[in-house]
Amino acid sequence: MAIRCYIPTTLSALRTGLTDIRAVAPDEHGRSLRGEEFETAEFDAMCIAAALASSAAFGTEESGSAVPLAEAGPAARVIVAYDAPESSSRHRxxxxxELIGIDTLDMSAVASFHLDEEAVWDEAVELARTAGAQAAxxxxxxxxxxxxxxxxxxxLLAEEG
Structure with missing residues (x-):
């Protein structure tokens, strides 16, 4: 059985290929939930991944506390919903x-992509310039x-490039 997890990254990084990936997933207890409780755990995991992607994009992550992205700077974030193998490494x-370790992205295991609306991302980048990373x-x-x-x-990749 696969582990649904959420990979914080960028479209630019997806274009060049992801390796040594860290994704966010509910822990074993969260994955055993059903119904609305399960959906809430999944949504929260995606939100954590999105926050990690924001922190990395704007350079506010603390050393070792965020999932590293493939590129630095304010590049538009994307969250990849991914079904990792049950055998993937897991750390609290x-x-x-948990953080789920993924060696190489298998595109056949990607369930969906989640991106910021372009206008919202542009506003966040401008806020980072004028009011700081936390505002963004x-x-x-x-x-x-x-x-x-x-x-x-x-x-999506063609539109970005």
Whole structure:
């Protein structure tokens, strides 16, 4: 059985290929939940991944506490919903959540992509310049990520490039 996890990254990093990936997932107890409780645990894992991506993009992560991204600087964040093998390495991240280690991204195991709305990302970048990284992260935290099907990746990459 696969572990649904959430990879914080960027479209630019996806274009060049991800390796040595760290993703966020509910811990074993969270994965055993059902119904609304399970959906809440999954949503919270995605939100943690999104916060880690924001921190890394704006350079506010503490050394060793955030999931490293493939590139530095404010590059638009994307969260990849991914079904990692049960045999993947797992380490406690925080109460109820784990970091899942993934050696190489298998595109057939990608369930979906979640991106910031372009206008919201642009606002966050401007806030980072004028009011600081924390203001940018707060703005991103106020908005929802847009859902994209795995079949839309080529189009998303073309639009970015």
């Amino acid at each position: 991240l925080t109460d109820g959540f 992260e707060d703005r991103l935290g106020e908005s929802d990520l847009l859902w994209y099907d795995v079949t839309e990746l080529d189009q």
